[in-house]
Amino acid sequence: MKTIGIVGSTGSIGTQALNIVKKYKDRFKILFISCHNNILLLEKQIFTFEPEYAVITGSNRLDSTFKKTKVLYGINELINLIKNEANRIDLVLSAAIGFAGVMPTYTALLSGIDVALANKESIVTAGSLMIDTAHKSGSSIIPVDSEHSAIYQCLDKKKGDNFVQKVILTASGGPFRFRPLDSMDLVSINETLKHPSWRMGNKITVDSATMMNKGFELIEAKFLFGLPSDKLDVYIHPQCIVHSMVSYIDGSTLAQLGLPDMRIPISYALSYPERLDWGAKALTPDLLNGLTFFKPDTAKYKCFKLALDVLKANKNSLMIAINASNEIAVESFLNGDIDFIDIYTVIDKVLELFDPKDIMSIDEIIALDENARSEAKNIINNLRR
Ligand code: NDP
Numbered sequence: 001m002k003t004i005g006i007v008g009s010t011g012s013i014g015t016q017a018l019n020i021v022k023k024y025k026d027r028f029k030i031l032f033i034s035c036h037n038n039i040l041l042l043e044k045q046i047f048t049f050e051p052e053y054a055v056i057t058g059s060n061r062l063d064s065t066f067k068k069t070k071v072l073y074g075i076n077e078l079i080n081l082i083k084n085e086a087n088r089i090d091l092v093l094s095a096a097i098g099f100a101g102v103m104p105t106y107t108a109l110l111s112g113i114d115v116a117l118a119n120k121e122s123i124v125t126a127g128s129l130m131i132d133t134a135h136k137s138g139s140s141i142i143p144v145d146s147e148h149s150a151i152y153q154c155l156d157k158k159k160g161d162n163f164v165q166k167v168i169l170t171a172s173g174g175p176f177r178f179r180p181l182d183s184m185d186l187v188s189i190n191e192t193l194k195h196p197s198w199r200m201g202n203k204i205t206v207d208s209a210t211m212m213n214k215g216f217e218l219i220e221a222k223f224l225f226g227l228p229s230d231k232l233d234v235y236i237h238p239q240c241i242v243h244s245m246v247s248y249i250d251g252s253t254l255a256q257l258g259l260p261d262m263r264i265p266i267s268y269a270l271s272y273p274e275r276l277d278w279g280a281k282a283l284t285p286d287l288l289n290g291l292t293f294f295k296p297d298t299a300k301y302k303c304f305k306l307a308l309d310v311l312k313a314n315k316n317s318l319m320i321a322i323n324a325s326n327e328i329a330v331e332s333f334l335n336g337d338i339d340f341i342d343i344y345t346v347i348d349k350v351l352e353l354f355d356p357k358d359i360m361s362i363d364e365i366i367a368l369d370e371n372a373r374s375e376a377k378n379i380i381n382n383l384r385r
């Protein structure tokens with residue numbers, strides 16, 4: 001029996017994870033779940049899974065009380081819960097959205113708990129700290145992001161990365177992959193949220209349209225697999241069947257394939273090193289006919305280009321700033337306050353304000369994140385005037 005806690009159980013990743021767990025009640029025990037504000041769904045999850053704890057990190061309150069579940073409030077209670085129950089938790093699924101996932105991930109790793117990592121922002125902003133912390137405490141990080149799950153599955157874990165020549169991440173290219181560059185300034189919120197292949201939360205869907213998501217994933221891959229930026233590459237692959245590839249120095253390339261369904265990497269991360277027969281649809285060879293791959297146009301995907309520059313600079317002050325400004329700009333775009341192309345403008349302006357530095361302490365990382373957020377808000381206010 002594996003005892004797990006889910007941070008962000010009401011999100012796209014969290015609900016898919018619970019759907020898998022539901023089929024395997026004899027293998028998984030849910031110790032805690034957490035949401036931010038979606039208390040209606042949280043309440044349903046409490047009834048179905050009877051976790052020992054349910055945490056609400058936002059301002060909503062649940063009126064009901066539950067026989068088997070204690071309800072806790074606030075991010076500090078969530079952090080204390082992870083710390084205090086560390087001996088009883090085998091795995092934390094870190095699936096909150098954005099920088100809000102950083103402290104739960106860090107606390108789990110610090111407490112020696114293995115982490116199934118969906119929250120890529122934890123690695124983008126604090127990659128070195130997270131990896132060092134995991135090494136010291138003996139925690140493993142098992143990626144949930146489909147590309148990183150693919151790479152994890154293709155890497156030869158016994159022999160390390162000595163023989164890796166190149167790791168190629170695939171990208172869907174988002175809804176605008178075939179849209180001409182000169183019409184990119186006219187895109188609407190609805191068009192942006194219509195992802196052609198994946199159904200995900202709104203924030204990552206916008207990140208996918210700007211390809212900032214792929215930039216973040218390069219940073220994530222760099223830290224998770226300890227690879228220099230020149231060993232990482234990206235190809236747009238609209239069919240989303242090949243989830244990433246690892247090329248070795250002897251000319252051999254391993255790829256992981258599957259239908260675009262996040263339950264595949266989620267189930268792998270939950271059950272690793274075993275695999276679950278959760279009812280996945282099998283991939284048949286005819287689906288491989290006509291697979292295509294092409295390089296992203298950085299003139300069109302300007303946010304992706306910014307992330308490439310940050311990756312090359314290799315200083316996490318810039319990684320924190322790009323993540324924070326992206327979160328604020330995406331939120332403003334989704335609220336209808338700025339245009340799609342302004343997402344780039346905001347992030348570009350924020351990045352100019354920060355010196356490239358290595359920031360290793362969690363307190364300084366949080367302070368810089370807050371600073372970059374407020375700079376992004378100022379820039380947005382000026383844009384709107
Ligand atoms: P969603 O927006 O669907 O869900 C986010 C979850 O986080 C919800 O449970 C939400 O609670 C909770 N949450 C929101 N704000 C906070 C906060 N301030 N503090 C604590 N919890 C909060 O996101 P996704 O599931 O799409 O993404 C989750 C993570 O997984 C992201 O880092 C994303 O990049 C990554 N990922 C997602 C993929 C996908 O297919 N969705 C694919 C690969 C990676 P509430 O419901 O109450 O708002």
Ligand code: MG
Pocket residue numbers: 145146147217
């Ligand atoms: Mg991904």
